[in-house]
Amino acid sequence: MSSSEPAVDDVLDTPFFLRWLIAAAGSVDREAARLTDLDSAIGDADHGTNMQRGFAAVAEALEKEPPGSPGAALVLAGRQLISKVGGASGPLYGTLLRRAGKALGDAEQVTPRQLADALRAGVDAVAQLGGATPGDKTMLDALLPAVEALGAGAGSFPAAAEAAEKGALATVPMQARKGRASYLGERSVGHQDPGATSSALIIAALAEAAR
Amino acid sequence: MSSSEPAVDDVLDTPFFLRWLIAAAGSVDREAARLTDLDSAIGDADHGTNMQRGFAAVAEALEKEPPGSPGAALVLAGRQLISKVGGASGPLYGTLLRRAGKALGDAEQVTPRQLADALRAGVDAVAQLGGATPGDKTMLDALLPAVEALGAGAGSFPAAAEAAEKGALATVPMQARKGRASYLGERSVGHQDPGATSSALIIAALAEAAR
């Protein structure tokens, strides 16, 4: 078993969570133009800058007030996203991380299974807040398969990343039913959802952090 | 001597003046886009539409209230230009024709020499109203040589047309010192003056009317 495929009983400590969030910030920053271009096709051309601004704030906050536990790291990151992003993605991603962080409590180390469960709780909160269901062409279409893969695969990050990536690609033929892209009706078909794309980046960063 | 080169003692009647003004209206209409393009380079891109609008009104007025004498035709045309054109060219061309018309009085027929003298008076009035002198890159640079040729050539319209055309071309290397083009300073050099160009059209219409 390679180090990027943690076993159920591997433990994930606070530095792992910091590595994850920093890796997510890095890939969001690198891919910002692509996210904005995707949003330009079916939205308002700001998803890249939104994510960039939000995760830059996350990275800065983690540096400034280093969190003492995995849960605290996610709650802090979530709060930053809510305070700095705006738009639809700010509250949604903020809620995802905050809720997941709260689910982890203040344990100093967590298992991949606990992380999978916490992310599941976070994704459920996103679904409740935004009212979207799978197939609506939103970030959920990448997040849900990812947390399912994570749960089923006993915490396999590459499997989760692959599921998220596939989920994001699968939004291409969908017609949007939530968010700004829904205004386009059928004209939203044929474009990949920007939020699902950024979700895939964030999930992929898990595997990066584990390496 | 061809019919387009009237002798000093040829007489010009009211129909001749109507033909002249209608011919001028026609060529101004045909060349409107060129005049506007010239004005676009060193002015505000309206000289063509200004002249078009003005001479259309002239043609309409001549039709509606047919004038009883050459002088009345020119006065009517001048009044129309003043009332319909606006801009710099409206008052200037309006004054040219009005003053020339007044100089002709209410004679039913005039000689080419009388026409030359009347136009000379009109051009002097233009110079006084606009304060321009030869070489300032204005309509005067076409009008003055034209009336001089007309006077010297004993009323030769083709000679006048040629002089006006040469005068218009000679504005190309000049730096504008009057009107809107003067704001450009040296940048006005290298462009033909729109007003001098329309003047050449109007003078050329004399020969057309004489044919």
Added chain:
Amino acid sequence: MKMLINVPETVVADALRGLAASHPELIVDVENRVIVRRDAPVEGKVALVSGGGSGHEPLHGGFVGRGMLDAACPGEVFTSPVPDQMVRAAAAVDSGKGVLFVVKNYTGDVLNFDMAAELAEDEGIQVAKVLVSDDVAVDDSLYTAGRRGTGATLFVEKIAGAAAEEGAPLERVESIARRVNDLSSSFGVALSACSTPAKGGPTFDLPAGELELGVGIHGEPGRERRAMMTSREIADYAVDVVVADLRPDSPVLLLVNGAGATPQLELYGFAAEVHRALGERQVAVARTLVGNYVTSLDMAGASITLCQVDEDLLRLWDAPVRTVGLRWGD
């Protein structure tokens, strides 16, 4: 795409500095991005707070002042503001009589204002919300995020603001705001796409000879594209759609709104055609407002908004207003 800016990152902060320097009658917190009327909180008055993405100026910051908003929260360009701004604004203007959040119906705005309402209530501020959703170009069905909030925002902010200024309690201010929204419909067209500073170019491609019918105020693509139409044809199309939706049986307020880059000369010509089209459909116009009020950066185009009014709403519309963007009465 050339813009009169320094760098894209500081566009909103720069504009707020300019607002602060130019309008001493406003309190502009540049760092926290909140614009507040100088005499807030106004004793005994319900406060109105709105906000949304930047790029729609004078909406919302230009509508802060007596008779309209008490505070506005500008987000990044075309991005809803964050809850922190809204909570800060609510705290600054609440006189104890409660705060109405005026929220344009976009997922981002709705989610952020919802979170802000919860947080503000935690701080003991009574909060009501009204969603503005007037854009008939969008199907209002289960399969969309619902109608977008566009031009009617101005009507809601002006009329509810006047009610608040008169001393109406929160419930009534809220119900008037909701009523104005229910009685309003809008439709917009784009002749060109807008360019956001971050993207540095047009946010969508609009071929040279075409226009976008039903465009959103963030450049969201509309119902359809057509070969360019005349002002008269566009007016007929837009008036048909809006009147079919609203079916007004009393006089209307009419907003003929410029998208940002359409010259006022053209906008008034379009207003003439809209008046004609309304007259032909037996719709009486009580008041008309023509100008760039709910803009989309440098988009060329226009929208119309109708709001059916009774005497009460008309009186509130006519009531004095003293803001940067809208000003009348004494």
Added chain:
Amino acid sequence: MKMLINVPETVVADALRGLAASHPELIVDVENRVIVRRDAPVEGKVALVSGGGSGHEPLHGGFVGRGMLDAACPGEVFTSPVPDQMVRAAAAVDSGKGVLFVVKNYTGDVLNFDMAAELAEDEGIQVAKVLVSDDVAVDDSLYTAGRRGTGATLFVEKIAGAAAEEGAPLERVESIARRVNDLSSSFGVALSACSTPAKGGPTFDLPAGELELGVGIHGEPGRERRAMMTSREIADYAVDVVVADLRPDSPVLLLVNGAGATPQLELYGFAAEVHRALGERQVAVARTLVGNYVTSLDMAGASITLCQVDEDLLRLWDAPVRTVGLRWGD
């Protein structure tokens, strides 16, 4: 170039129809192209009449009303109006106290207003004229038509209009108007050319990465072209030029004027830089106005105008004004 119009030939008439339909407080004579305030002639008051080419809206028609102009005469796009319009306007607003013509210094405007003045005087109307010539981009020498009239027109019309409203006699209204012009300087830049309906496209070529410094309000080319500059750099350049010309030693009125297609968001950011630049040069700003007031159709760009004021001029500036385009006081 797409425009929200019917045909180029009717653009001005269409806009006047729209103005008439939208603003019952104005008398709009569409056929004769004269816009008059409804209560004219105002007993015992000197009347102000202005006009010029269309395409600069809200100038001048948007400035007709109490405290500003009594009448305006719109010409064709970028073409001065004709004397008939001015004479008709003067006759409609003269109360016997005389009429002041406010004329922007362009050959066409000057010649047509001169003719109108003669004709109006023939009809027994006392006429005075003031030429507005504030654009420092143009050399004021024997070799030009003199400085162009741009943003200061608004200051002249507002301040002289307030003096007339106070009951000042023609001589004083004229001398105040002249004083305001003498105390004003402007400078403008274009980021894009404007397109006139008749031409159907840009009236000049401005390469993608360049801006035009010192552009005129009809798109007249300016002093020079440069590679695109930041808002900060443009503000420094423009403020330097204007301050060097005016050398103000008392507070100024500041107009930060949009050329038509520059978003308000950008314009306020530019206003911030202008305020900074003025502060750095020890120029105090008494009042600021930011917006599209003296426009050039769909040109992107901006201009600044300073007017040095004393207490008297500032009082007249602050006096109530009630027009479509400018409105404050009671």
